[in-house]
Amino acid sequence: MRNRLSPEQYINGILAGDRLLLSRAxxxxxxxxxxxxxxxxxxxxxxxxHTGRAVRIGITGVPGVGxxxxxxxxxxxxxxxxxxxAVLAIDPTSQxxxxxxxxxxxxxxxxxVDPLAYIRPSPAGDSLGGVAHRTRETMLLCxxxxxxxxxxxxxxxxxxxTLVHGMVxxxxxxxxxxxxxxxxxxxxxxxxxxxxxxxxxxxxxxKANAKRARVEYQNALHLFPPTGTGWFPxxxxxxxxxxxxxxxxxxxxxxxQALTMQNGSHGQRRQLQQLDWxxxxxxxxxxxxFYAQTGMRExxxxxxxxxxxxxxxxxxxxxxLLG
Amino acid sequence: MRNRLSPEQYINGILAGDRLLLSRAxxxxxxxxxxxxxxxxxxxxxxxxHTGRAVRIGITGVPGVGxxxxxxxxxxxxxxxxxxxAVLAIDPTSQxxxxxxxxxxxxxxxxxVDPLAYIRPSPAGDSLGGVAHRTRETMLLCxxxxxxxxxxxxxxxxxxxTLVHGMVxxxxxxxxxxxxxxxxxxxxxxxxxxxxxxxxxxxxxxKANAKRARVEYQNALHLFPPTGTGWFPxxxxxxxxxxxxxxxxxxxxxxxQALTMQNGSHGQRRQLQQLDWxxxxxxxxxxxxFYAQTGMRExxxxxxxxxxxxxxxxxxxxxxLLG
Numbered sequence: 001m002r003n004r005l006s007p008e009q010y011i012n013g014i015l016a017g018d019r020l021l022l023s024r025a026x027x028x029x030x031x032x033x034x035x036x037x038x039x040x041x042x043x044x045x046x047x048x049x050h051t052g053r054a055v056r057i058g059i060t061g062v063p064g065v066g067x068x069x070x071x072x073x074x075x076x077x078x079x080x081x082x083x084x085x086a087v088l089a090i091d092p093t094s095q096x097x098x099x100x101x102x103x104x105x106x107x108x109x110x111x112x113v114d115p116l117a118y119i120r121p122s123p124a125g126d127s128l129g130g131v132a133h134r135t136r137e138t139m140l141l142c143x144x145x146x147x148x149x150x151x152x153x154x155x156x157x158x159x160x161x162t163l164v165h166g167m168v169x170x171x172x173x174x175x176x177x178x179x180x181x182x183x184x185x186x187x188x189x190x191x192x193x194x195x196x197x198x199x200x201x202x203x204x205x206x207k208a209n210a211k212r213a214r215v216e217y218q219n220a221l222h223l224f225p226p227t228g229t230g231w232f233p234x235x236x237x238x239x240x241x242x243x244x245x246x247x248x249x250x251x252x253x254x255x256x257q258a259l260t261m262q263n264g265s266h267g268q269r270r271q272l273q274q275l276d277w278x279x280x281x282x283x284x285x286x287x288x289x290f291y292a293q294t295g296m297r298e299x300x301x302x303x304x305x306x307x308x309x310x311x312x313x314x315x316x317x318x319x320x321l322l323g
Numbered sequence: 324m325r326n327r328l329s330p331e332q333y334i335n336g337i338l339a340g341d342r343l344l345l346s347r348a349x350x351x352x353x354x355x356x357x358x359x360x361x362x363x364x365x366x367x368x369x370x371x372x373h374t375g376r377a378v379r380i381g382i383t384g385v386p387g388v389g390x391x392x393x394x395x396x397x398x399x400x401x402x403x404x405x406x407x408x409a410v411l412a413i414d415p416t417s418q419x420x421x422x423x424x425x426x427x428x429x430x431x432x433x434x435x436v437d438p439l440a441y442i443r444p445s446p447a448g449d450s451l452g453g454v455a456h457r458t459r460e461t462m463l464l465c466x467x468x469x470x471x472x473x474x475x476x477x478x479x480x481x482x483x484x485t486l487v488h489g490m491v492x493x494x495x496x497x498x499x500x501x502x503x504x505x506x507x508x509x510x511x512x513x514x515x516x517x518x519x520x521x522x523x524x525x526x527x528x529x530k531a532n533a534k535r536a537r538v539e540y541q542n543a544l545h546l547f548p549p550t551g552t553g554w555f556p557x558x559x560x561x562x563x564x565x566x567x568x569x570x571x572x573x574x575x576x577x578x579x580q581a582l583t584m585q586n587g588s589h590g591q592r593r594q595l596q597q598l599d600w601x602x603x604x605x606x607x608x609x610x611x612x613f614y615a616q617t618g619m620r621e622x623x624x625x626x627x628x629x630x631x632x633x634x635x636x637x638x639x640x641x642x643x644l645l646g
Binding site: 316 | 360364367368371375456460463506509510511512513514515516539540542543546547548549550593594597598600601604605606608609610613627630631632633634636637638639640641642644645
């Protein structure tokens, strides 16, 4: 990277809320160059004491649920209250395309020119774990730059929802009214992770449907195991078009923060998340060292074919790779 | 281990259905001695072509739901039909106590003396991943010995349900009527993994409650994402005391097998499970190599304390361990 600055310049710039330096620091953290990585880590360590104060919100839902329009409306509501907002994304598809979920900024036309909002596309990476790792670092840099709310969007693909759930204080699941085709893309096990469900597009002819769905899902959630934090995930309806219900969602997130701060579960959740981050990063690095051996990827592909068909046992397969 | 036999003696004994040799082979596979492990792998490789033909059923539910009595009644129903049945367990608590879920055989008095049933306690191990790995190997040995149904029981603690879900064809969740205290011990995300829910203790005064709960849960499951196999998880009631509903559960598992065999999802699920087993075992071995370094466990404990409190970043922590 040309024109690299000193760690102090990045750190002071970020702490002063300089967007350009924030963006450059994020790019540095996303870089694979060892020298960039070393510099990025010095910067991150420097800003670390100034992180952790934002409200971290994860948002997911299947394609077509209206995530972008919801985030646009919800984001404008927050900036309208004077809140500084950063919008990040975890997008497994960007691993293949090199593109990204939020790269197409026209999808959030109003928010992208809002001076209180900062939108950063999903990093492209070779593994979902790598993408999640970099998103966590980006979140810390944004917090140090003074952003008070971090929204992390994810498409409902692969393990991305679980990863986002593992880095936020509040996990919001957007749903469409009716329980049919729109659920096809959703992974099982996700509904039970949500801190709230919001039925989107509750306007016009769809309003009655949405209200009915709200009651059904609320009844269903009563049958779920409790969250263990004293919080009972509510189901609400909202419309990104009319703005109805959007303020209620903000209010219930505040309520959740107040409750979990007070009973200590907010801090516990964050400590566990830190520990999980560390452990998954350690595993990533150990696997990387292993995969980096000459010809290992090819050997692995061949042996996985045998494992899949059941013609070789896992222990034999691993022994032949490690031996 | 004294009196070790040749691989051929174990293999032929297992294939002939010799219980004593089966038990000794399992003990061998559970052993940590490298020479035992090498012998066990030869035996496993030898019987591999004769594995995979059993119906693999996972059973979970919170303590108090009546798992043991259900398995006793369900097991007797199966052996009454002439089926050869093996009952295994994954019990995370056995890591600490060295004891095991099914160690107390008095809990299944009738089944434990049934000539068609074979009950094997959960292995004690230093990690849940290790326990899961050994249970998979035990399952293969039991299949080679001619057992047609494998029941894997787990208590609803830690990640054990997810691990069991990852090694069976059918995952049965036992529930109590009413959605209250009995859910406290259940992990979130488990309900959505179930292939069927069975409300237990549906007898006497509790029958009406159980029937009401059945309708409520069935309505709730309609709102879940589909399984992707064409199977819609049913909710049934049963009583281990009267035996009511037990035959229905056997029938619906058969129905599930027929459907998934026919549409190919049975084979797909098993292939993915094989691959997951291989990958998680590979990770385990890489981590073991890493942890086996002198003083590493102590260093790790100290550094995890710093990570948890947020005073050090994961990358710094991992660098200091790997560097």
